[in-house]
Amino acid sequence: MSERIKPRGRPRSFDRADALHKAMLLFWRHGYEGTSIADLTGAMGVTPPTLYAAFGSKEKLYREALRHYAKDEGSDRSIPGGSNIRAEVEAYLRSCARNFSDPAKPGGCMVSTGSLQCAVENQPAKDAAGEMRARALQSFTARLRQAKKQGELRDEAEPAVLARYYAAIIQGMSVQASDGASRADLDAMVDVAMGAWPGKARKRT
Amino acid sequence: MSERIKPRGRPRSFDRADALHKAMLLFWRHGYEGTSIADLTGAMGVTPPTLYAAFGSKEKLYREALRHYAKDEGSDRSIPGGSNIRAEVEAYLRSCARNFSDPAKPGGCMVSTGSLQCAVENQPAKDAAGEMRARALQSFTARLRQAKKQGELRDEAEPAVLARYYAAIIQGMSVQASDGASRADLDAMVDVAMGAWPGKARKRT
DNA sequence: ATTATTATCTAGCGATCGATATTTAAATGA
DNA sequence: TCATTTAAATATCGATCGCTAGATAATAAT
Known part of the structure; x- marks a missing residue:
């Protein structure tokens, strides 16, 4: 063959x-x-x-x-798509926390925070990275929509909004890892971020 | 004078x-x-x-x-520091959502996502932006610490972690605004992000 | 052995990079 | 008036930018 x-x-x-x-x-x-x-x-x-x-x-x-x-570094490579979407998202975020802060590699994510600013003549480079971010957001949204259809996500949850939110967490982790944040720093952020997962209404302080 | x-x-x-x-x-x-x-x-x-x-x-x-x-564009210019830290943080995030997506200006934040990658010889530029991010994170942490001392924040809340988390939200908003996200997009993200504010434990889906 | 094909290096293209030596212009002070 | 001081433009500097023409080397097909 x-x-x-x-x-x-x-x-x-x-x-x-x-x-x-x-x-x-x-x-x-x-x-x-x-x-x-x-x-x-x-x-x-x-x-x-x-x-x-x-x-x-x-x-x-x-x-x-x-x-x-x-393909080679994407944190999504090995997350099993099970029937618990919340656990799946959390596992994904934790894999980002680990990968972005790996001292053996450049800090942060090549896609999430790549080519955000560039000269006019290099706009195609920014577009290339931006298109990958857009695709990732789209496929993440699709995954959440599917989960919602399968009853793993509450009715009032909006997949597109939730996808944007967790994308922001990833992008923020990428910025901070690029600034030298440790895996523990990022993991603590994930703890907080998962607290926004759509659930029962809660009393405020 | x-x-x-x-x-x-x-x-x-x-x-x-x-x-x-x-x-x-x-x-x-x-x-x-x-x-x-x-x-x-x-x-x-x-x-x-x-x-x-x-x-x-x-x-x-x-x-x-x-x-x-x-000084001129910082989203912190006009947030009144009152006695409700939660409202203060939310107002800050909303001002970021508005400013980052202003069509009359470059998308995103000059500091939050500025000079994340650069040539070795331009490291001083990355350092300049990185130092500003570090200072912002530090003063945000200090504000949360103060709020906690004044009883506006629950005992189990960790100011340093919470500051990192909301910094990540801001950085994520900056990335997505740079990619063309609208104010509505960012405001919806803020809605979700505020759901992670430390409060009563909540049931999961 | 010869030809065709593909890959490699040497050398350097024109353009642009950040930065400056030098000269000229416009103000004040004496 | 005229020296002093500061700011401006002209004209470039050497270095590096992304990129390539042309010659040469190494393979397979004939």
Whole structure:
């Protein structure tokens, strides 16, 4: 099935997947504008023409790095979609808390807080990250809608609003992790955030 | 008192405060790295040497623009500190919702989501914004501590955690406003966020 | 062996980056 | 008047930006 026939010309002398991973780490930490082609070629161990032959342009490489991040680092990879939506959301937030604060990686999330500001000519980079945030929000909303239909979510709960709210928590965790917040800091925030889960009305102080 | 004696040499031919305001708007929308000296001098209507004589360097101008933003646009300008801390926090969040989504201004907050990623050589810019976020978090925590001491906050509430949590809400609102979220979107999020305010324990769904 | 194909590096493109040396202009003080 | 002081623009600086033309190397097909 996966019999890969040998290509015609000179074979690649570097690992494309590994180079993409290294590019992702640079874009993640320093952003699109904060990462130069020289930074990228330096990390990959190749020269500019090789990078351009393999990835097309800086913007295309950035988009591919974003996709790679979503697959490789996305905190959603392993959350089992069970029948308890509240537990599922909480587990997701806790996985974000752990991943965003991992000292071995850039702080925060490459997507949640990526390319929020950029020069006019780099708007496509902001759009790329913004589209991924929009997609994530959309699929999160869809998951909550499904849960509501299955009776796991109270009738008065609004999936779109709830999705925006927990997206904000994730984005806030990303900002604070980028500023150096610890996993304990973020986990404590998750404790509070889960207190807003739609439930019985409660007395105020 | 404010008798301003006339300075010796040639007088300024441009309004420094107005130029600072224009610089702030550019940094706010495009970030530190996304704003060039040419952008700044163009908006100010002066040449580079004039900018450097007036503001020192790009980084110093950025720091000054951040301070100007905090004073001029800071959502804290007008929240009266009363005896109801819950209402005070909610009012603050609502003012953020309104300001972050103002179509006449750049989306989001210049501080909350400013300079999260940057090149190694521009780390001082990230530090400048990060320090402002840290200060805001600190003063927010202090306000909650004070409120707790005055009995406006339940005993089990942790000011530092609660401050981080509402800071995350603000940062999330800033991200989403930067992506085009409306005031209604953000206000709905505030509704949910206030549901996490420490109160009576509540039954879960 | 020769040709075709693909990948790589050397070298450098024009443009823009942040910042400045130098000169000229406009004010006050003597 | 004329020296002093401050601010302005002209004209660029060296460095870096994203990117590429052209030559060369390494493979497969013929």
